[in-house]
Amino acid sequence: MGASRASGARLLGFLADAQARGVREALREFNLEALAGRPITEIFVGLADVICPGAGTVDEGIAREAYIETIIELTTEGLTDLSTFTPDQMQTVFELYVTHAIEARICNDIGTKAVTMPTDVQAAHRVEAQLRDFIRGGVSDALTRARSESPNLPPERIQSFVDTVYESAFAILQSLGQAEADQ
Template sequence: MAAERSAVASLAGVLSRASTAPGGIREIVRTLNFGDLADRPIQDVYAALVDHICPPDGDLDDAHARDAYLEAVNEVMQDQPSDLEKPSPETIKDIIGKFIANAVNQRVVTAIGAGIITLPSNPDEIRAVEKGLKDFVRGCVAETMDEFSGDFRAADLRPEIDAIFERAAEVLGERGDDAAKEAAE
């Protein structure tokens, strides 16, 4: 998940700078040479940042990161937080949490597709697993984000981002084991 970790760290850096820059995210977009986007609607600004956050290399890992980021942007825009111009620590945490949850979910789906994780043979059970997977992953990541007591506006976030991904994987494993035990009973 190196591409996703790097992309999340990049996003955290952009949002951190936007939270303190006098012109907010629009000023940051100008400094990244996306000045023509600065006057566009806020959802366009965030969506266009995909090329900075997740450079398009054509690699599957990079594609996962891009998809996870764009899905997170879509979810955030549906929530309509009022501080996207100059994101608060809470908004930064929410955006990053959505990005991480989407990245982890995509990895789980890829593992299922590759046969690393097996699904039941009953189609109804498969649909139930699919329906609950995203919520399950999101809950595990939310738990991990709640444990994080740092400030996403710190200078070097890579160690914290790595720790969040590792802890999310641990929580996912623990909750998955618990769910499997309950299902067996």
């Protein structure tokens, strides 16, 4: 999940920069300052090639798909104004992205038959919904733990932080999955 991790780091870096220096200045880094004041979905669409450059490999495609799914979900979470984001809202955006990235990776694994799904369509939909909730919970727990250990993230620590979140989320998912299998 290298591309997803790198994209997650770029997303988190942009969000931290927007909070620290303001949206216009953060966008200026990418010659996109004209997007300042626009709805968050427009800003994030404008940043797509910055956050998720390239889409030639499966891994890059997963990162981009996760980013697009995050943009779609922003409004349902009530996240519409980037200029007033709180640290918790930044966490929510990052949490959404990581959740979608892990879910897309698992869906890819299902497609390549590395993981199997029930053949009954309704059962498969239930599994998918449970999986999404399961992933989101694992990501949220990992992110909360990582933020408690390092609440202020300077730019040079963001990639390390993202790696820690991914590793923790997968560890939590693995242990929860094992506990579920043992029942």
